[in-house]
Amino acid sequence: MIYLIEDDDSIRELVIYTLQSTGMEARGFSLPSDFWKAMASMIPELLLLDIMLSEEDGLEILKKIRKDPVTQKLPVIMLTAKGTEYDQVVSLDYGADDYVSKPFGMMALVARIKAVLWRTEKLTQEGILQMRELVVNPTRHTVQAGEENVRLTLK
Numbered sequence: 001m002i003y004l005i006e007d008d009d010s011i012r013e014l015v016i017y018t019l020q021s022t023g024m025e026a027r028g029f030s031l032p033s034d035f036w037k038a039m040a041s042m043i044p045e046l047l048l049l050d051i052m053l054s055e056e057d058g059l060e061i062l063k064k065i066r067k068d069p070v071t072q073k074l075p076v077i078m079l080t081a082k083g084t085e086y087d088q089v090v091s092l093d094y095g096a097d098d099y100v101s102k103p104f105g106m107m108a109l110v111a112r113i114k115a116v117l118w119r120t121e122k123l124t125q126e127g128i129l130q131m132r133e134l135v136v137n138p139t140r141h142t143v144q145a146g147e148e149n150v151r152l153t154l155k
Contacts, residue, residue, distance in 0.1 A: 002026040002113065004048040005035050005058065006079065011102070015048065015079075018106045019113070032056040043071060043142060043149050046117055049096075051080040051087070059094055066095040070152065073140050075120045077112060079104070 002024055006012040012028040019026035027044075029035040032055045047065070051058035058080065065071045078091045083101035091099050097116050100109060129136040135144040143150040 001042065001044040002046045002048065003035060003038065003044040004028045004079070005032060005053060005061070006030070006048070006050045007053050008050075014106070015109070018110065022110055024113070032061060035061075039071070041148055043074065046075045046077065046113060046120075048077050048079045048113075051078060051082050051091070059091065062091070062094045062096060069141050069154065070149070073120070075116045077116060079109075 002019055004012060004015055004026060006015065006028060007030050009030065012030065016026045016028045027038065029038065032053055049058045049061060053061075058078065062076055062078075065074055065076065072095075075097045076095065077098040077100060078088075078096045079100050079102070080087070080091075081102040088099045088101075097120075098112055100112060129138075133146045135142075137143075141152060143152060
């Protein structure tokens with residue numbers, strides 16, 4: 001599953017449609033609050049994140065994701081109209097895995113998503129334990145029971 005936080009309806013719908021038509025599961029959110037609610041029940045394989053959002057800045061969301069042990073290794077691609085070198089450097093310094101400036105080509109975006117997923121999948125594939133509906137990923141420090149993520153404490 002790929003999550004996209006994008007407040008522009010047309011961009012969000014186009015990206016979600018493109019990802020789904022290329023065989024990927026994707027879900028879009030116009031508001032960060034809706035995204036956080038969804039994160040409580042399921043952590044995606046990758047997050048596409050706009051910087052300029054109405055409720056919460058995308059860079060603040062990125063910081064929170066990187067601070068939380070459950071999500072700190074979640075791949076994040078910034079997808080934003082802010083295209084200056086400074087914005088790119090700040091995003092990458094905060095832990096973004098890639099940066100795509102608007103306007104962008106859909107085929108190039110899909111290729112970047114596949115590249116990031118391929119890199120992160122290779123890193124985490126080893127050591128994943130699965131028994132029926134229970135999936136334990138020691139590298140990412142996550143546990144999933146069916147479709148729900150199990151919150152783990154530091155201990």
